[in-house]
Amino acid sequence: MTNAIQGEKKVEIPKDVLGRPIKDLSKDNWWGLARIEIQWHPHIDYEKCIGCGLCFLTCKGRVVYDWDFRNMRPIVVRPYNCMVGCSTCANLCPVNAISFPSIEELRKYRNKARAVAKARKKLIELRNIKKGDDIG
Numbered sequence: 827m828t829n830a831i832q833g834e835k836k837v838e839i840p841k842d843v844l845g846r847p848i849k850d851l852s853k854d855n856w857w858g859l860a861r862i863e864i865q866w867h868p869h870i871d872y873e874k875c876i877g878c879g880l881c882f883l884t885c886k887g888r889v890v891y892d893w894d895f896r897n898m899r900p901i902v903v904r905p906y907n908c909m910v911g912c913s914t915c916a917n918l919c920p921v922n923a924i925s926f927p928s929i930e931e932l933r934k935y936r937n938k939a940r941a942v943a944k945a946r947k948k949l950i951e952l953r954n955i956k957k958g959d960d961i962g
């Protein structure tokens with residue numbers, strides 16, 4: 827644990843075994859959809875996993891994994907910290923032990939959230955702000 831000052835209040839920031847700050851992103855929204863309604867996170871096939879640790883060590887910012895030192899295997903402990911659409915750990919796994927829902931499933935969430943239209947709108951808003959800044 828480390829201390830941080832938030833206003834006058836001391837806040838404990840939990841850290842994992844590597845000293846990486848642990849955030850809980852499960853209450854976040856993804857383009858207006860509650861993150862916990864989106865089933866996008868890694869699943870590990872322990873029959874295939876060889877315990878190399880690359881997934882655990884690679885997912886630094888979101889700390890989705892913990893490491894089971896007894897069995898030398900990763901554990902998905904914060905599934906909703908996983909970035910929607912990311913599959914880096916699965917791509918890096920040497921034995922294809924990590925899986926995600928299909929791209930079709932992902933696109934259903936994208937469409938349900940109207941993420942494309944919202945992204946476009948956001949960029950137009952930012953462009954207008956930038957134009958205002960340039961004039962000012």
Ligand code: SF4
Binds near residue numbers: 913
């Ligand atoms: S897909 Fe990306 S964010 Fe999700 S667990 Fe793997 S590396 Fe972390």
Ligand code: SF4
Binds near residue numbers: 878900
């Ligand atoms: S990258 Fe694959 S083989 Fe390595 S620990 Fe993770 S799941 Fe297991």
